Amino acid sequence: MKKQFFVLFICLFLIIMSACGNKTGNQANKGNGSSDKTLVLAAYGGSYEKKIKEAVIPKFEKKYGVKVKYITGSSVDTLSKLQAQKAHPQIDVAFLDDGPQAQAKAFGLLAPLDEKVVTNLENLYDIAKDEDNIGVGFGIIxxxxxxxxxxxxxxxxxxxxxxxxxxxxxxxxxxxxxxxxxxxxxxxxxxxxxxxxxxxxxxxxxxxxxxxxxxxxxxxxxxxxxxxxxxxxxxxxxxxxxxxxxxxxxxxxxxxxxxxxxxxxxLMSTISVVKNAPNNDLAQKFVNFVLSEEVQKDFAEALFDGPVNKNVKLEGDITKKVPYGQAEIDKLIKVNxxxxxxxxxxxxxxxxxxxxxxx
Structure with missing residues (x-):
């Protein structure tokens, strides 16, 4: 009887210690900033997809300890998905041309940006900003x-x-x-x-x-x-x-x-947080990340997107191939x-x- 009790005691002790170890491990993971969250982007294909997957997503995943899923589609495709998912959104961040973005805003599919999180808003040219802070331009061609x-x-x-x-x-x-x-x-x-x-x-x-x-x-x-x-x-x-x-x-x-x-x-390429997105906080951080000087310069040099962040400095031939600076931006015709x-x-x-x- 004593032997059986001793075996039972040892088993219980091992279970308790295992639970404590898991708890400690979980706390350690949280301390390293890792997470089981997955941020879902709906964005352009082609050269944009290649660049975002190679140069933007890995850095964001590393910085915030999350995973990013990329759904490829044109602006019209993405707008259709947002409309279909309005009651139960599955997309966190939407990349849209300015026309479809204006439609998405009118349909009530997008959420306001949090200026406390998207701190790069204050560094942008006015042409990139929305009067209601619902979405923002990230590149101009x-x-x-x-x-x-x-x-x-x-x-x-x-x-x-x-x-x-x-x-x-x-x-x-x-x-x-x-x-x-x-x-x-x-x-x-x-x-x-x-x-x-x-x-x-x-x-x-x-x-x-x-x-x-x-x-x-x-x-x-x-x-x-x-x-x-x-x-x-x-x-x-x-x-x-x-x-x-x-x-x-x-x-x-x-x-x-x-x-x-x-x-x-x-033509303004925009990025927006989806209304009622599953990961609103991460989505806001991703928007801010895309508006950073590093990513903006990268997009200009690799994708020929004119930077909307006023602090970005470009040199050489690229300055002739993108709308760069207030004077060049002012020459372009804006669509109503x-x-x-x-x-x-x-x-x-x-x-x-x-x-x-x-x-």
Whole structure:
């Protein structure tokens, strides 16, 4: 009997000591800042995904002892996910172009930023800030014209100068244009209007101009990435973002970027905390991390995103390829996204019926 009691006592003692050891281990883990939390990002694909996964996520995971999950998708894809998950959000941080971001804000899908956590807000250019602190711009590029320099030289064509140049009959069967389904397509419509006496408020001249341009189009691209069309020789010119053009140029492809005489549109890439996000505190910290001088400079040099943090210092050729500094930012045309989003469904329906339907 005494022997059985002794064995039972030893077992209980070992169980208690094991529990204490686990508790000590857990406390040690917490002391090192580790966590079982997973921050979920919904963000762009392509070069953005590569850079964020290689240079941003590992540093953030190490700093805060968490894991980060990356969900790839266009701005339209991400907006659709946020709408579908509104009652039970599964995404913490959303990367969106400024147009879809304005829609997400209007739909009540995004949360305000906490200025006590997102301390880098005070270091930003005004163009990056939202008046209600719901989301923030993290990189600025311009939407202008891109063309294959080698093809133009072989044919003796002059470089593109105007948005209306896309309507030149010599380009028939040699253009791939952005669909109105993506931001570049909306920008093309707006600038086609502005180049012909119109505006967001008077978009009719834009549709009339696009009808002429569309005669040269092989197709209208919905992905916002026309690089393959350039590489395969299916397009010699298009309306596209400066960062995309310079990224392709960096591979050795003979593509050139032009700011037309009528101007180029500012395209802001934004980052927002999702309303009722599972990990709001971590999401706020991630936004602040992306706005830091280190990450901002990294994005500029690797992705050709103009920095929104005023403290970032750039040197050399990169300063000519990104909107850098207040003076350059002020030259860009700002879109009235509130008005555009009110009209976007109407414009999309009209574009599909009158312009893109035959492509």
């Amino acid at each position: 311009s939407t202008g014209l891109a063309y294959n320099k080698e093809t133009f030289q072989k044919n003796g064509w002059e470089p593109l100068k105007s948005w209306n140049d896309l309507a030149d009959p010599k380009f028939k069967g040699n253009l791939v244009l952005p669909s109105i389904a993506n931001t570049y397509g909306v920008h093309l419509l707006i600038m086609a209007a502005k180049a012909n006496g119109g505006s967001e408020e008077n978009i009719v001249p834009g549709f009339e101009a696009l009808k002429k341009i569309a005669k040269n189009a092989v197709t209208f691209d919905k992905t916002a990435d026309v690089s393959n069309y350039f590489l395969q020789g299916q397009t010699v010119a298009s309306a596209w973002g400066s960062s995309r053009v310079y990224t392709l140029q960096d591979t050795g492809f003979p593509i050139e970027y032009v700011i037309p005489e009528e101007g180029a549109i500012a 996204w509130k008005l555009v989003n009110e009209k976007r469904a109407e414009w999309t329906e009209r574009a599909n019926k009158e312009i893109e339907i035959s492509h």
